[in-house]
Ligand code: DAT
């Protein structure tokens with residue numbers, strides 16, 4: 001499997017509970033490398049643009065309100081099959097369905113406040129990384 005990069009976001013419910021380090025340890029312990037990282041306050045406009053694919057969903061407005069409710073940590077993770085690997089480490093969207101030992105099973109508060117975002121395909125990863133980072137901010 002090829003070395004890939006994926007976009008990860010530690011969401012406001014997790015930064016609020018001071019879980020950034022514990023979540024980063026999950027990535028590093030699984031062999032993913034954090035090759036870029038910054039703490040941001042998303043604007044409403046950024047949240048709506050980032051989640052535009054969900055614009056017609058009933059939860060879109062609440063999702064954007066939640067994502068702007070506090071700081072997030074955006075990061076680029078790199079490693080073998082990083083996109084799928086990160087989805088495995090995160091667990092299912094709804095923490096009630098997330099496998100034991102995954103970030104969402106261990107830390108998420110609800111389907112909305114589910115602690116982390118991860119890109120779902122290499123194509124989306126490239127677009128989502130470019131949404132937050134310039135090439136010179138990413139250091140393998
Ligand atoms: P994922 O974040 O696992 O890729 P997604 O892309 O389907 O999941 O949805 C993006 C986010 O939207 C998700 O992390 C939390 C929120 N969300 C999804 N389904 C929801 C629902 N049924 N009710 C409330 N929020 C939801």
Ligand code: MG
Nearest residue numbers: 117118119120
């Ligand atoms: Mg998604």
